[in-house]
Amino acid sequence: MTDALELDALWEDFHRVVNMTSQELAAWLRVRDADERAEPPPGDTGTPTGEHVLAILQKRRVDLTDDDVRVMYEVVDTVDAQAGRENGPEGEDTAGRRRLMTIGHDPLRP
16 A cells, blocks of 8 residues: 555645546536446547546545555546646537546546
């Protein structure tokens, strides 16, 4: 498991990049799943991670598992790597924005 200082920093980073509430993320995942049943995008496996992010948002820091910590690092790294790319004028409905929203980050929010 990660040491306490590292976990504190990760907790802060995770909540910085996950800028959707648990209610917003849950609603987005429901809508996204409904859309994907009609025509699933090839190779897109964001929903299991999104569900895990949702579960993490509903936990206290002391209740995190090693798997939660792994997903938190993955989400922070993904959002930090993608953040600047999705803010263009057409960002309203891009595939990149939808992918990031699947893990709880809406790039159109400040």
